[in-house]
Amino acid sequence: MQTAPPRAARVATWLYFGLNGFAVGMWVVHIPSIEQKTGITHSTLGLLLLVLGGAAFLGMQVAGPLVDKLGQRRLVPAAGILLGIALFGPGLATNWWTLGLTLILVGFGNGSIDVGMNAQAVVVERGYPRPIMAAFHAMWSIGGAIAAVIGAATLRADVPTEVTLALSGLLCIAIALAASRFLLEATVPDEADADDGAPREKPPAKLVWALGALAFGLMLSEGVANDWAALHFRDILGTSVSTAAFAYGAFAVAMTVGRFLTDRVAAVVGPAAIVRWGAAMAAVGLTLVIVVPWVPVALVGWAIFGLGLAGGVPQLFTAAGNLDPRSSGALMARVVGLGYVGLLAGPALIGGLAHWMPLNIAFILPVVLCVLTFFGGPILKRAPANR
Structure with a gap:
Protein backbone atom coordinates (compact mmCIF):
# COMPACT_ATOMS: atom_id res chain seq x y z
CA MET A 1 0.00 0.00 0.00
CA THR A 187 3.98 -2.01 -5.33
CA VAL A 188 3.45 -5.11 -7.43
CA PRO A 189 0.62 -5.00 -9.99
CA ASP A 190 -2.15 -7.54 -9.41
CA GLU A 191 -1.20 -9.62 -12.43
CA ALA A 192 2.41 -9.83 -11.21
CA ASP A 193 1.29 -10.61 -7.66
CA ALA A 194 -0.91 -13.51 -8.61
CA ASP A 195 0.17 -16.77 -6.96
CA ASP A 196 -1.29 -19.55 -9.04
CA GLY A 197 1.59 -21.96 -8.59
CA ALA A 198 3.05 -21.17 -11.98
CA PRO A 199 6.73 -20.18 -12.10
CA ARG A 200 7.22 -16.44 -12.41
CA GLU A 201 8.41 -15.49 -15.88
CA LYS A 202 11.51 -13.32 -15.90
CA PRO A 203 11.99 -10.58 -18.50
CA PRO A 204 14.09 -11.75 -21.47
CA ALA A 205 17.77 -11.11 -20.83
CA LYS A 206 18.17 -9.90 -24.41
CA LEU A 207 15.59 -7.17 -23.81
CA VAL A 208 17.39 -5.98 -20.67
CA TRP A 209 20.73 -5.85 -22.46
CA ALA A 210 19.15 -4.14 -25.45
CA LEU A 211 17.81 -1.36 -23.23
CA GLY A 212 21.24 -1.13 -21.63
CA ALA A 213 22.93 -0.90 -25.02
CA LEU A 214 20.65 1.97 -26.06
CA ALA A 215 21.37 3.73 -22.75
CA PHE A 216 25.09 3.20 -23.35
CA GLY A 217 24.92 4.87 -26.76
CA LEU A 218 22.83 7.84 -25.66
CA MET A 219 24.82 8.51 -22.49
CA LEU A 220 28.12 8.12 -24.35
CA SER A 221 26.89 10.84 -26.69
CA GLU A 222 25.96 13.01 -23.70
CA GLY A 223 29.41 12.50 -22.20
CA VAL A 224 31.02 13.65 -25.44
CA ALA A 225 29.13 16.94 -25.28
CA ASN A 226 29.90 17.41 -21.59
CA ASP A 227 33.66 17.17 -22.07
CA TRP A 228 34.32 18.15 -25.67
CA ALA A 229 31.79 20.78 -26.79
CA ALA A 230 33.78 23.72 -25.42
CA LEU A 231 37.07 22.25 -26.67
CA HIS A 232 35.55 21.91 -30.14
CA PHE A 233 34.82 25.63 -30.21
CA ARG A 234 38.29 26.53 -28.96
CA ASP A 235 40.40 24.09 -30.97
CA ILE A 236 38.43 23.65 -34.20
CA LEU A 237 36.57 26.95 -34.56
CA GLY A 238 39.31 29.04 -32.93
CA THR A 239 37.13 30.87 -30.41
CA SER A 240 38.24 32.32 -27.09
CA VAL A 241 37.81 30.28 -23.92
CA SER A 242 34.93 32.50 -22.81
CA THR A 243 33.11 32.03 -26.12
CA ALA A 244 33.79 28.29 -26.03
CA ALA A 245 31.77 28.01 -22.84
CA PHE A 246 28.65 28.87 -24.84
CA ALA A 247 28.94 25.58 -26.75
CA TYR A 248 28.35 23.46 -23.66
CA GLY A 249 25.87 26.03 -22.38
CA ALA A 250 23.73 25.66 -25.51
CA PHE A 251 23.78 21.89 -25.16
CA ALA A 252 22.98 21.86 -21.44
CA VAL A 253 20.19 24.44 -21.60
CA ALA A 254 18.56 22.69 -24.57
CA MET A 255 18.75 19.32 -22.81
CA THR A 256 17.19 20.71 -19.62
CA VAL A 257 14.37 22.43 -21.50
CA GLY A 258 13.86 19.30 -23.58
CA ARG A 259 13.44 17.17 -20.49
CA PHE A 260 10.74 19.45 -19.14
CA LEU A 261 8.92 19.13 -22.49
CA THR A 262 9.50 15.42 -23.10
CA ASP A 263 6.82 14.05 -20.78
CA ARG A 264 3.99 15.85 -22.58
CA VAL A 265 5.27 14.69 -25.96
CA ALA A 266 5.78 11.11 -24.74
CA ALA A 267 2.15 11.01 -23.57
CA VAL A 268 1.10 11.58 -27.18
CA VAL A 269 3.64 9.69 -29.30
CA GLY A 270 4.92 7.03 -26.88
CA PRO A 271 8.39 6.22 -25.52
CA ALA A 272 9.70 4.42 -28.59
CA ALA A 273 9.09 7.48 -30.77
CA ILE A 274 10.82 9.71 -28.21
CA VAL A 275 13.92 7.51 -28.29
CA ARG A 276 13.97 7.05 -32.06
CA TRP A 277 13.25 10.56 -33.27
CA GLY A 278 15.20 12.14 -30.45
CA ALA A 279 18.23 10.14 -31.56
CA ALA A 280 17.61 11.20 -35.16
CA MET A 281 17.44 14.85 -34.09
CA ALA A 282 20.67 14.45 -32.11
CA ALA A 283 22.40 12.93 -35.14
CA VAL A 284 21.32 15.88 -37.30
CA GLY A 285 22.50 18.39 -34.71
CA LEU A 286 25.94 16.85 -34.30
CA THR A 287 26.29 16.49 -38.06
CA LEU A 288 25.85 20.26 -38.32
CA VAL A 289 28.65 20.65 -35.77
CA ILE A 290 30.90 18.39 -37.83
CA VAL A 291 30.34 19.79 -41.32
CA VAL A 292 29.74 23.54 -40.76
CA PRO A 293 32.77 25.27 -39.19
CA TRP A 294 30.89 28.46 -38.33
CA VAL A 295 30.16 29.45 -34.74
CA PRO A 296 26.45 30.39 -35.08
CA VAL A 297 25.60 27.16 -36.91
CA ALA A 298 27.71 25.05 -34.54
CA LEU A 299 25.96 26.67 -31.58
CA VAL A 300 22.60 25.69 -33.06
CA GLY A 301 23.99 22.22 -33.75
CA TRP A 302 25.00 21.66 -30.13
CA ALA A 303 21.57 22.89 -29.00
CA ILE A 304 19.78 20.48 -31.36
CA PHE A 305 22.07 17.70 -30.14
CA GLY A 306 21.07 18.40 -26.53
CA LEU A 307 17.38 18.66 -27.38
CA GLY A 308 17.51 15.34 -29.22
CA LEU A 309 19.24 13.51 -26.38
CA ALA A 310 16.96 14.99 -23.71
CA GLY A 311 14.17 12.42 -23.64
CA GLY A 312 15.69 9.08 -24.57
CA VAL A 313 17.41 8.02 -21.37
CA PRO A 314 14.39 8.68 -19.10
CA GLN A 315 12.25 6.48 -21.36
CA LEU A 316 14.80 3.67 -21.21
CA PHE A 317 15.02 3.83 -17.42
CA THR A 318 11.23 3.76 -17.13
CA ALA A 319 11.05 0.73 -19.43
CA ALA A 320 13.71 -1.09 -17.39
CA GLY A 321 11.94 -0.35 -14.11
CA ASN A 322 8.67 -1.77 -15.42
CA LEU A 323 10.06 -5.00 -16.87
CA ASP A 324 9.49 -6.80 -13.56
CA PRO A 325 8.12 -4.82 -10.58
CA ARG A 326 9.49 -7.43 -8.15
CA SER A 327 13.09 -6.90 -9.26
CA SER A 328 12.98 -3.41 -10.73
CA GLY A 329 15.99 -2.27 -8.71
CA ALA A 330 18.28 -5.01 -10.00
CA LEU A 331 17.09 -4.54 -13.58
CA MET A 332 17.55 -0.78 -13.42
CA ALA A 333 21.04 -1.27 -11.98
CA ARG A 334 22.03 -3.08 -15.18
CA VAL A 335 20.57 -0.51 -17.54
CA VAL A 336 21.67 2.53 -15.52
CA GLY A 337 25.09 0.94 -15.03
CA LEU A 338 25.61 0.36 -18.76
CA GLY A 339 24.53 3.93 -19.44
CA TYR A 340 27.00 5.20 -16.87
CA VAL A 341 29.80 3.20 -18.51
CA GLY A 342 28.94 4.99 -21.75
CA LEU A 343 29.00 8.36 -20.01
CA LEU A 344 32.52 7.63 -18.77
CA ALA A 345 33.76 5.97 -21.95
CA GLY A 346 32.59 8.61 -24.42
CA PRO A 347 35.05 11.39 -23.57
CA ALA A 348 37.95 8.92 -23.41
CA LEU A 349 37.10 7.37 -26.79
CA ILE A 350 36.84 10.77 -28.44
CA GLY A 351 40.15 11.76 -26.86
CA GLY A 352 41.78 8.66 -28.32
CA LEU A 353 40.31 9.23 -31.77
CA ALA A 354 41.38 12.88 -31.68
CA HIS A 355 45.01 11.73 -31.66
CA TRP A 356 44.46 10.27 -35.13
CA MET A 357 42.00 12.68 -36.71
CA PRO A 358 40.54 16.18 -36.24
CA LEU A 359 38.26 16.48 -33.22
CA ASN A 360 35.17 17.26 -35.27
CA ILE A 361 35.69 14.11 -37.37
CA ALA A 362 35.93 12.05 -34.16
CA PHE A 363 32.38 13.19 -33.42
CA ILE A 364 31.22 10.78 -36.13
CA LEU A 365 31.25 8.07 -33.42
CA PRO A 366 28.29 9.50 -31.44
CA VAL A 367 26.50 10.26 -34.72
CA VAL A 368 26.74 6.58 -35.65
CA LEU A 369 25.50 5.56 -32.20
CA CYS A 370 22.54 7.91 -32.51
CA VAL A 371 21.67 6.39 -35.89
CA LEU A 372 21.88 2.89 -34.39
CA THR A 373 19.61 4.05 -31.56
CA PHE A 374 17.08 5.24 -34.13
CA PHE A 375 16.92 1.74 -35.60
CA GLY A 376 17.01 0.06 -32.18
CA GLY A 377 14.34 2.27 -30.61
CA PRO A 378 11.37 0.01 -31.50
CA ILE A 379 12.65 -2.45 -28.86
CA LEU A 380 10.77 -0.30 -26.33
CA LYS A 381 7.50 -1.54 -27.82
CA ARG A 382 8.33 -4.95 -26.33
CA ALA A 383 8.65 -3.50 -22.83
CA PRO A 384 5.56 -3.36 -20.57
CA ALA A 385 3.54 -0.16 -20.64
CA ASN A 386 4.11 2.21 -17.75
CA ARG A 387 0.54 1.80 -16.64
Whole structure:
Protein backbone atom coordinates (compact mmCIF):
# COMPACT_ATOMS: atom_id res chain seq x y z
CA MET A 1 0.00 0.00 0.00
CA GLN A 2 1.26 3.46 -0.84
CA THR A 3 1.99 5.46 2.32
CA ALA A 4 2.16 8.94 0.81
CA PRO A 5 0.11 10.74 -1.83
CA PRO A 6 1.74 10.61 -5.28
CA ARG A 7 2.04 14.41 -5.49
CA ALA A 8 4.08 14.55 -2.27
CA ALA A 9 6.20 11.62 -3.43
CA ARG A 10 6.71 13.34 -6.77
CA VAL A 11 8.05 16.48 -5.06
CA ALA A 12 10.24 14.35 -2.79
CA THR A 13 11.69 12.55 -5.79
CA TRP A 14 12.34 15.89 -7.48
CA LEU A 15 14.33 16.84 -4.39
CA TYR A 16 16.42 13.67 -4.52
CA PHE A 17 17.25 14.22 -8.19
CA GLY A 18 18.12 17.84 -7.43
CA LEU A 19 20.20 16.74 -4.44
CA ASN A 20 22.19 14.35 -6.61
CA GLY A 21 22.80 16.95 -9.32
CA PHE A 22 23.77 19.51 -6.69
CA ALA A 23 26.28 17.18 -5.02
CA VAL A 24 27.91 16.19 -8.29
CA GLY A 25 27.99 19.82 -9.43
CA MET A 26 29.65 20.95 -6.20
CA TRP A 27 32.38 18.35 -6.64
CA VAL A 28 32.96 19.26 -10.29
CA VAL A 29 33.13 23.01 -9.63
CA HIS A 30 35.79 22.49 -6.97
CA ILE A 31 37.99 20.05 -8.91
CA PRO A 32 40.59 22.75 -9.82
CA SER A 33 40.94 23.99 -6.24
CA ILE A 34 41.12 20.45 -4.85
CA GLU A 35 43.73 19.52 -7.46
CA GLN A 36 45.81 22.51 -6.40
CA LYS A 37 45.39 21.85 -2.68
CA THR A 38 46.40 18.19 -2.92
CA GLY A 39 49.26 18.89 -5.34
CA ILE A 40 48.28 16.15 -7.77
CA THR A 41 48.98 16.20 -11.50
CA HIS A 42 46.41 16.08 -14.31
CA SER A 43 47.30 12.45 -15.00
CA THR A 44 46.80 11.50 -11.35
CA LEU A 45 43.49 13.33 -11.34
CA GLY A 46 42.45 11.37 -14.41
CA LEU A 47 43.18 8.09 -12.64
CA LEU A 48 41.29 9.22 -9.54
CA LEU A 49 38.29 10.12 -11.68
CA LEU A 50 38.34 6.58 -13.05
CA VAL A 51 38.35 5.33 -9.45
CA LEU A 52 35.33 7.54 -8.75
CA GLY A 53 33.56 6.15 -11.81
CA GLY A 54 34.34 2.57 -10.84
CA ALA A 55 33.02 3.16 -7.33
CA ALA A 56 29.83 4.66 -8.78
CA PHE A 57 29.30 1.61 -10.99
CA LEU A 58 29.86 -0.65 -7.98
CA GLY A 59 27.37 1.41 -5.98
CA MET A 60 24.77 0.93 -8.70
CA GLN A 61 25.20 -2.85 -8.74
CA VAL A 62 25.02 -3.08 -4.94
CA ALA A 63 22.08 -0.70 -4.61
CA GLY A 64 19.94 -2.42 -7.25
CA PRO A 65 19.30 -5.67 -5.33
CA LEU A 66 19.14 -3.76 -2.03
CA VAL A 67 16.32 -1.61 -3.39
CA ASP A 68 14.33 -4.78 -4.03
CA LYS A 69 15.26 -6.37 -0.68
CA LEU A 70 15.17 -3.46 1.79
CA GLY A 71 12.72 -1.17 0.00
CA GLN A 72 13.08 2.25 -1.52
CA ARG A 73 12.02 4.15 1.62
CA ARG A 74 15.15 2.84 3.32
CA LEU A 75 17.66 2.74 0.49
CA VAL A 76 17.05 6.12 -1.16
CA PRO A 77 17.40 8.26 2.01
CA ALA A 78 20.39 6.19 3.13
CA ALA A 79 22.10 6.78 -0.21
CA GLY A 80 21.36 10.50 -0.02
CA ILE A 81 22.80 10.71 3.48
CA LEU A 82 25.86 8.73 2.40
CA LEU A 83 26.45 11.09 -0.52
CA GLY A 84 26.10 14.10 1.78
CA ILE A 85 28.63 12.66 4.23
CA ALA A 86 30.97 11.77 1.36
CA LEU A 87 30.91 15.36 0.13
CA PHE A 88 32.88 16.41 3.22
CA GLY A 89 35.85 14.31 2.12
CA PRO A 90 37.34 15.90 -1.01
CA GLY A 91 37.68 19.29 0.67
CA LEU A 92 39.59 17.72 3.57
CA ALA A 93 41.94 15.62 1.40
CA THR A 94 45.62 16.61 1.53
CA ASN A 95 47.23 14.22 -0.97
CA TRP A 96 46.41 11.76 -3.74
CA TRP A 97 45.59 8.77 -1.54
CA THR A 98 43.31 10.60 0.89
CA LEU A 99 41.52 12.14 -2.09
CA GLY A 100 41.23 8.69 -3.66
CA LEU A 101 39.65 7.25 -0.53
CA THR A 102 37.11 10.05 -0.31
CA LEU A 103 36.25 9.73 -4.00
CA ILE A 104 35.49 6.04 -3.53
CA LEU A 105 32.86 7.08 -1.00
CA VAL A 106 31.57 9.87 -3.25
CA GLY A 107 31.31 7.51 -6.21
CA PHE A 108 29.61 4.75 -4.24
CA GLY A 109 27.08 7.19 -2.79
CA ASN A 110 26.44 8.72 -6.21
CA GLY A 111 25.88 5.34 -7.85
CA SER A 112 23.61 4.17 -5.05
CA ILE A 113 21.33 7.18 -5.12
CA ASP A 114 21.28 7.13 -8.93
CA VAL A 115 19.67 3.70 -9.02
CA GLY A 116 17.50 4.33 -5.96
CA MET A 117 15.99 7.62 -7.09
CA ASN A 118 15.32 6.31 -10.61
CA ALA A 119 13.57 3.27 -9.14
CA GLN A 120 11.49 5.61 -6.96
CA ALA A 121 10.68 7.74 -10.00
CA VAL A 122 9.30 4.66 -11.77
CA VAL A 123 7.06 3.88 -8.78
CA VAL A 124 5.81 7.47 -8.57
CA GLU A 125 5.15 7.55 -12.31
CA ARG A 126 2.87 4.52 -11.99
CA GLY A 127 0.54 6.67 -9.90
CA TYR A 128 0.07 9.20 -12.69
CA PRO A 129 -1.96 8.89 -15.88
CA ARG A 130 0.88 10.37 -17.96
CA PRO A 131 4.68 10.13 -18.22
CA ILE A 132 6.61 12.24 -15.70
CA MET A 133 10.08 10.63 -15.71
CA ALA A 134 11.88 13.17 -17.89
CA ALA A 135 11.06 16.05 -15.53
CA PHE A 136 12.87 14.21 -12.74
CA HIS A 137 15.99 14.13 -14.89
CA ALA A 138 15.54 17.83 -15.62
CA MET A 139 15.67 18.47 -11.88
CA TRP A 140 19.09 16.80 -11.79
CA SER A 141 20.28 19.39 -14.29
CA ILE A 142 18.71 22.18 -12.24
CA GLY A 143 20.55 20.94 -9.15
CA GLY A 144 23.82 20.96 -11.05
CA ALA A 145 23.19 24.49 -12.31
CA ILE A 146 22.47 25.73 -8.78
CA ALA A 147 25.73 24.14 -7.60
CA ALA A 148 27.65 25.84 -10.40
CA VAL A 149 26.29 29.27 -9.45
CA ILE A 150 26.84 28.82 -5.71
CA GLY A 151 30.24 27.23 -6.21
CA ALA A 152 31.41 30.02 -8.49
CA ALA A 153 30.21 32.64 -5.99
CA THR A 154 31.95 31.02 -3.02
CA LEU A 155 35.17 30.55 -4.95
CA ARG A 156 35.09 34.19 -6.02
CA ALA A 157 34.55 35.17 -2.37
CA ASP A 158 37.53 33.00 -1.31
CA VAL A 159 35.40 30.75 0.89
CA PRO A 160 37.56 27.69 1.72
CA THR A 161 36.65 24.67 -0.37
CA GLU A 162 36.32 22.46 2.70
CA VAL A 163 33.76 24.85 4.19
CA THR A 164 31.66 25.03 1.03
CA LEU A 165 31.66 21.26 0.53
CA ALA A 166 30.88 20.62 4.21
CA LEU A 167 27.91 22.98 4.16
CA SER A 168 26.77 21.43 0.87
CA GLY A 169 27.01 17.98 2.43
CA LEU A 170 24.92 19.08 5.39
CA LEU A 171 22.31 20.48 3.00
CA CYS A 172 22.17 17.16 1.13
CA ILE A 173 21.74 15.25 4.40
CA ALA A 174 18.96 17.59 5.51
CA ILE A 175 17.11 17.21 2.19
CA ALA A 176 17.51 13.42 2.25
CA LEU A 177 16.03 13.24 5.74
CA ALA A 178 13.22 15.73 5.14
CA ALA A 179 12.06 14.12 1.89
CA SER A 180 12.28 10.52 3.10
CA ARG A 181 8.86 10.44 4.78
CA PHE A 182 7.09 11.16 1.49
CA LEU A 183 8.65 8.34 -0.54
CA LEU A 184 6.55 5.45 -1.80
CA GLU A 185 7.31 1.78 -1.49
CA ALA A 186 7.28 -0.28 -4.66
CA THR A 187 3.98 -2.01 -5.33
CA VAL A 188 3.45 -5.11 -7.43
CA PRO A 189 0.62 -5.00 -9.99
CA ASP A 190 -2.15 -7.54 -9.41
CA GLU A 191 -1.20 -9.62 -12.43
CA ALA A 192 2.41 -9.83 -11.21
CA ASP A 193 1.29 -10.61 -7.66
CA ALA A 194 -0.91 -13.51 -8.61
CA ASP A 195 0.17 -16.77 -6.96
CA ASP A 196 -1.29 -19.55 -9.04
CA GLY A 197 1.59 -21.96 -8.59
CA ALA A 198 3.05 -21.17 -11.98
CA PRO A 199 6.73 -20.18 -12.10
CA ARG A 200 7.22 -16.44 -12.41
CA GLU A 201 8.41 -15.49 -15.88
CA LYS A 202 11.51 -13.32 -15.90
CA PRO A 203 11.99 -10.58 -18.50
CA PRO A 204 14.09 -11.75 -21.47
CA ALA A 205 17.77 -11.11 -20.83
CA LYS A 206 18.17 -9.90 -24.41
CA LEU A 207 15.59 -7.17 -23.81
CA VAL A 208 17.39 -5.98 -20.67
CA TRP A 209 20.73 -5.85 -22.46
CA ALA A 210 19.15 -4.14 -25.45
CA LEU A 211 17.81 -1.36 -23.23
CA GLY A 212 21.24 -1.13 -21.63
CA ALA A 213 22.93 -0.90 -25.02
CA LEU A 214 20.65 1.97 -26.06
CA ALA A 215 21.37 3.73 -22.75
CA PHE A 216 25.09 3.20 -23.35
CA GLY A 217 24.92 4.87 -26.76
CA LEU A 218 22.83 7.84 -25.66
CA MET A 219 24.82 8.51 -22.49
CA LEU A 220 28.12 8.12 -24.35
CA SER A 221 26.89 10.84 -26.69
CA GLU A 222 25.96 13.01 -23.70
CA GLY A 223 29.41 12.50 -22.20
CA VAL A 224 31.02 13.65 -25.44
CA ALA A 225 29.13 16.94 -25.28
CA ASN A 226 29.90 17.41 -21.59
CA ASP A 227 33.66 17.17 -22.07
CA TRP A 228 34.32 18.15 -25.67
CA ALA A 229 31.79 20.78 -26.79
CA ALA A 230 33.78 23.72 -25.42
CA LEU A 231 37.07 22.25 -26.67
CA HIS A 232 35.55 21.91 -30.14
CA PHE A 233 34.82 25.63 -30.21
CA ARG A 234 38.29 26.53 -28.96
CA ASP A 235 40.40 24.09 -30.97
CA ILE A 236 38.43 23.65 -34.20
CA LEU A 237 36.57 26.95 -34.56
CA GLY A 238 39.31 29.04 -32.93
CA THR A 239 37.13 30.87 -30.41
CA SER A 240 38.24 32.32 -27.09
CA VAL A 241 37.81 30.28 -23.92
CA SER A 242 34.93 32.50 -22.81
CA THR A 243 33.11 32.03 -26.12
CA ALA A 244 33.79 28.29 -26.03
CA ALA A 245 31.77 28.01 -22.84
CA PHE A 246 28.65 28.87 -24.84
CA ALA A 247 28.94 25.58 -26.75
CA TYR A 248 28.35 23.46 -23.66
CA GLY A 249 25.87 26.03 -22.38
CA ALA A 250 23.73 25.66 -25.51
CA PHE A 251 23.78 21.89 -25.16
CA ALA A 252 22.98 21.86 -21.44
CA VAL A 253 20.19 24.44 -21.60
CA ALA A 254 18.56 22.69 -24.57
CA MET A 255 18.75 19.32 -22.81
CA THR A 256 17.19 20.71 -19.62
CA VAL A 257 14.37 22.43 -21.50
CA GLY A 258 13.86 19.30 -23.58
CA ARG A 259 13.44 17.17 -20.49
CA PHE A 260 10.74 19.45 -19.14
CA LEU A 261 8.92 19.13 -22.49
CA THR A 262 9.50 15.42 -23.10
CA ASP A 263 6.82 14.05 -20.78
CA ARG A 264 3.99 15.85 -22.58
CA VAL A 265 5.27 14.69 -25.96
CA ALA A 266 5.78 11.11 -24.74
CA ALA A 267 2.15 11.01 -23.57
CA VAL A 268 1.10 11.58 -27.18
CA VAL A 269 3.64 9.69 -29.30
CA GLY A 270 4.92 7.03 -26.88
CA PRO A 271 8.39 6.22 -25.52
CA ALA A 272 9.70 4.42 -28.59
CA ALA A 273 9.09 7.48 -30.77
CA ILE A 274 10.82 9.71 -28.21
CA VAL A 275 13.92 7.51 -28.29
CA ARG A 276 13.97 7.05 -32.06
CA TRP A 277 13.25 10.56 -33.27
CA GLY A 278 15.20 12.14 -30.45
CA ALA A 279 18.23 10.14 -31.56
CA ALA A 280 17.61 11.20 -35.16
CA MET A 281 17.44 14.85 -34.09
CA ALA A 282 20.67 14.45 -32.11
CA ALA A 283 22.40 12.93 -35.14
CA VAL A 284 21.32 15.88 -37.30
CA GLY A 285 22.50 18.39 -34.71
CA LEU A 286 25.94 16.85 -34.30
CA THR A 287 26.29 16.49 -38.06
CA LEU A 288 25.85 20.26 -38.32
CA VAL A 289 28.65 20.65 -35.77
CA ILE A 290 30.90 18.39 -37.83
CA VAL A 291 30.34 19.79 -41.32
CA VAL A 292 29.74 23.54 -40.76
CA PRO A 293 32.77 25.27 -39.19
CA TRP A 294 30.89 28.46 -38.33
CA VAL A 295 30.16 29.45 -34.74
CA PRO A 296 26.45 30.39 -35.08
CA VAL A 297 25.60 27.16 -36.91
CA ALA A 298 27.71 25.05 -34.54
CA LEU A 299 25.96 26.67 -31.58
CA VAL A 300 22.60 25.69 -33.06
CA GLY A 301 23.99 22.22 -33.75
CA TRP A 302 25.00 21.66 -30.13
CA ALA A 303 21.57 22.89 -29.00
CA ILE A 304 19.78 20.48 -31.36
CA PHE A 305 22.07 17.70 -30.14
CA GLY A 306 21.07 18.40 -26.53
CA LEU A 307 17.38 18.66 -27.38
CA GLY A 308 17.51 15.34 -29.22
CA LEU A 309 19.24 13.51 -26.38
CA ALA A 310 16.96 14.99 -23.71
CA GLY A 311 14.17 12.42 -23.64
CA GLY A 312 15.69 9.08 -24.57
CA VAL A 313 17.41 8.02 -21.37
CA PRO A 314 14.39 8.68 -19.10
CA GLN A 315 12.25 6.48 -21.36
CA LEU A 316 14.80 3.67 -21.21
CA PHE A 317 15.02 3.83 -17.42
CA THR A 318 11.23 3.76 -17.13
CA ALA A 319 11.05 0.73 -19.43
CA ALA A 320 13.71 -1.09 -17.39
CA GLY A 321 11.94 -0.35 -14.11
CA ASN A 322 8.67 -1.77 -15.42
CA LEU A 323 10.06 -5.00 -16.87
CA ASP A 324 9.49 -6.80 -13.56
CA PRO A 325 8.12 -4.82 -10.58
CA ARG A 326 9.49 -7.43 -8.15
CA SER A 327 13.09 -6.90 -9.26
CA SER A 328 12.98 -3.41 -10.73
CA GLY A 329 15.99 -2.27 -8.71
CA ALA A 330 18.28 -5.01 -10.00
CA LEU A 331 17.09 -4.54 -13.58
CA MET A 332 17.55 -0.78 -13.42
CA ALA A 333 21.04 -1.27 -11.98
CA ARG A 334 22.03 -3.08 -15.18
CA VAL A 335 20.57 -0.51 -17.54
CA VAL A 336 21.67 2.53 -15.52
CA GLY A 337 25.09 0.94 -15.03
CA LEU A 338 25.61 0.36 -18.76
CA GLY A 339 24.53 3.93 -19.44
CA TYR A 340 27.00 5.20 -16.87
CA VAL A 341 29.80 3.20 -18.51
CA GLY A 342 28.94 4.99 -21.75
CA LEU A 343 29.00 8.36 -20.01
CA LEU A 344 32.52 7.63 -18.77
CA ALA A 345 33.76 5.97 -21.95
CA GLY A 346 32.59 8.61 -24.42
CA PRO A 347 35.05 11.39 -23.57
CA ALA A 348 37.95 8.92 -23.41
CA LEU A 349 37.10 7.37 -26.79
CA ILE A 350 36.84 10.77 -28.44
CA GLY A 351 40.15 11.76 -26.86
CA GLY A 352 41.78 8.66 -28.32
CA LEU A 353 40.31 9.23 -31.77
CA ALA A 354 41.38 12.88 -31.68
CA HIS A 355 45.01 11.73 -31.66
CA TRP A 356 44.46 10.27 -35.13
CA MET A 357 42.00 12.68 -36.71
CA PRO A 358 40.54 16.18 -36.24
CA LEU A 359 38.26 16.48 -33.22
CA ASN A 360 35.17 17.26 -35.27
CA ILE A 361 35.69 14.11 -37.37
CA ALA A 362 35.93 12.05 -34.16
CA PHE A 363 32.38 13.19 -33.42
CA ILE A 364 31.22 10.78 -36.13
CA LEU A 365 31.25 8.07 -33.42
CA PRO A 366 28.29 9.50 -31.44
CA VAL A 367 26.50 10.26 -34.72
CA VAL A 368 26.74 6.58 -35.65
CA LEU A 369 25.50 5.56 -32.20
CA CYS A 370 22.54 7.91 -32.51
CA VAL A 371 21.67 6.39 -35.89
CA LEU A 372 21.88 2.89 -34.39
CA THR A 373 19.61 4.05 -31.56
CA PHE A 374 17.08 5.24 -34.13
CA PHE A 375 16.92 1.74 -35.60
CA GLY A 376 17.01 0.06 -32.18
CA GLY A 377 14.34 2.27 -30.61
CA PRO A 378 11.37 0.01 -31.50
CA ILE A 379 12.65 -2.45 -28.86
CA LEU A 380 10.77 -0.30 -26.33
CA LYS A 381 7.50 -1.54 -27.82
CA ARG A 382 8.33 -4.95 -26.33
CA ALA A 383 8.65 -3.50 -22.83
CA PRO A 384 5.56 -3.36 -20.57
CA ALA A 385 3.54 -0.16 -20.64
CA ASN A 386 4.11 2.21 -17.75
CA ARG A 387 0.54 1.80 -16.64
